[in-house]
Amino acid sequence: MDFIFQTWPWYVSGFLIGMIMLSLIYFGKAFGMSSNLSTLCSMTGIGKRVSFFDFDWKAKRWNLIVVLGAMFGGFVATHFMNDSSIVAINPKTIAQLAQLGIDAPNGKLLPDVLFSIESLQSPKIIFILTIGGVLIGFGTRYAGGCTSGHAISGLSNFQIKSLKAVIGFFIRGLIMTHFILPLLF
Amino acid sequence: MNTLRYLLVGFIFGIVLTKSEAVSWYRIYEMFQFQSFHMYGIIMVSIVTGVIGIQIIKRKKIKDIRGLPIEILDKEPGSTRFWIGGIIFGLGWALVGACPGPIFILLGAGFIPVIFVLFGALFGTFLYGILKDKLPH
Numbered sequence: 001m002d003f004i005f006q007t008w009p010w011y012v013s014g015f016l017i018g019m020i021m022l023s024l025i026y027f028g029k030a031f032g033m034s035s036n037l038s039t040l041c042s043m044t045g046i047g048k049r050v051s052f053f054d055f056d057w058k059a060k061r062w063n064l065i066v067v068l069g070a071m072f073g074g075f076v077a078t079h080f081m082n083d084s085s086i087v088a089i090n091p092k093t094i095a096q097l098a099q100l101g102i103d104a105p106n107g108k109l110l111p112d113v114l115f116s117i118e119s120l121q122s123p124k125i126i127f128i129l130t131i132g133g134v135l136i137g138f139g140t141r142y143a144g145g146c147t148s149g150h151a152i153s154g155l156s157n158f159q160i161k162s163l164k165a166v167i168g169f170f171i172r173g174l175i176m177t178h179f180i181l182p183l184l185f
Numbered sequence: 186m187n188t189l190r191y192l193l194v195g196f197i198f199g200i201v202l203t204k205s206e207a208v209s210w211y212r213i214y215e216m217f218q219f220q221s222f223h224m225y226g227i228i229m230v231s232i233v234t235g236v237i238g239i240q241i242i243k244r245k246k247i248k249d250i251r252g253l254p255i256e257i258l259d260k261e262p263g264s265t266r267f268w269i270g271g272i273i274f275g276l277g278w279a280l281v282g283a284c285p286g287p288i289f290i291l292l293g294a295g296f297i298p299v300i301f302v303l304f305g306a307l308f309g310t311f312l313y314g315i316l317k318d319k320l321p322h
Contacts, residue, residue: 009226018235026249027249033285037306041314046314065188065192068192068195070286071199071290071292072192081200089215092220097211097214110210115296130301131305133306134305135276137309140270142320146284146285146286156235156238161260165268169274171272172273172275177217
């Protein structure tokens with residue numbers, strides 16, 4: 001039973017994510033997480049002023065329920081299904097992170113530098129988290145999808161547009177990781 | 186009944202993304218450093234599973250749960266938007282190590298600081314809604 005508490009292998013995880021997308025298709029829906037951000041905006045009633053958000057958000061309620069389930073799944077998996085062996089990343093990566101002053105995983109999902117309660121005492125960290133969020137929200141809506149909508153749903157359906165978006169994600173991800181993160185830390 | 190169905194799919198999604206560590210900032214960093222196959226493996230296997238499933242659905246003309254034909258919509262038209270939007274999202278992805286799904290999953294798991302990422306993402310979405318007509322697509 002140990003395998004449940006360790007890192008799930010990529011072939012198991014990838015297969016399950018593919019099946020999740022297919023189940024949503026079978027339910028007559030589409031797999032995509034970033035559209036929930038639009039739905040949440042629309043729920044505030046902003047649609048009266050900004051036409052982009054003027055849609056019937058109630059029709060998208062199913063996706064918010066998926067999100068709610070995902071939050072609960074994240075809670076259960078993080079608190080009851082993890083042992084100290086998780087996030088065994090490449091030792092070279094750990095050494096690089098140490099040079100940037102970012103703590104090693106040691107069984108944690110996220111670095112304390114960015115995601116611990118103490119880190120919120122630093123305005124710089126709050127700024128990084130918020131700006132990162134703005135880029136994610138703006139970029140996914142502009143591109144019309146994120147990892148789930150483009151990389152997985154789109155590419156599975158041979159959408160060339162999704163390939164462009166995915167290449168775009170990658171180029172900039174590389175620039176961020178290799179050139180900008182070292183400047184921030 | 187319908188609610189339960191979506192709740193269950195979401196629940197499994199949350200567990201799989203956490204247990205595969207796709208929600209981990211470390212895994213995203215490692216991926217962009219090309220220092221592990223793990224994330225690439227996950228994305229590739231999920232696409233292969235999706236391709237096979239969608240081909241079966243299309244060839245066998247499988248009906249959905251309500252008995253209606255399954256129609257998989259094409260993505261919106263455009264070109265510039267995919268490049269630029271993708272590039273902007275990629276910046277955020279590598280910075281905070283989370284795409285929209287994991288933002289919610291990590292919040293559920295109790296990582297309080299992620300709330301700032303969510304606020305940011307909602308504001309970013311709102312900003313796109315305002316600027317949409319002025320942007321090249």
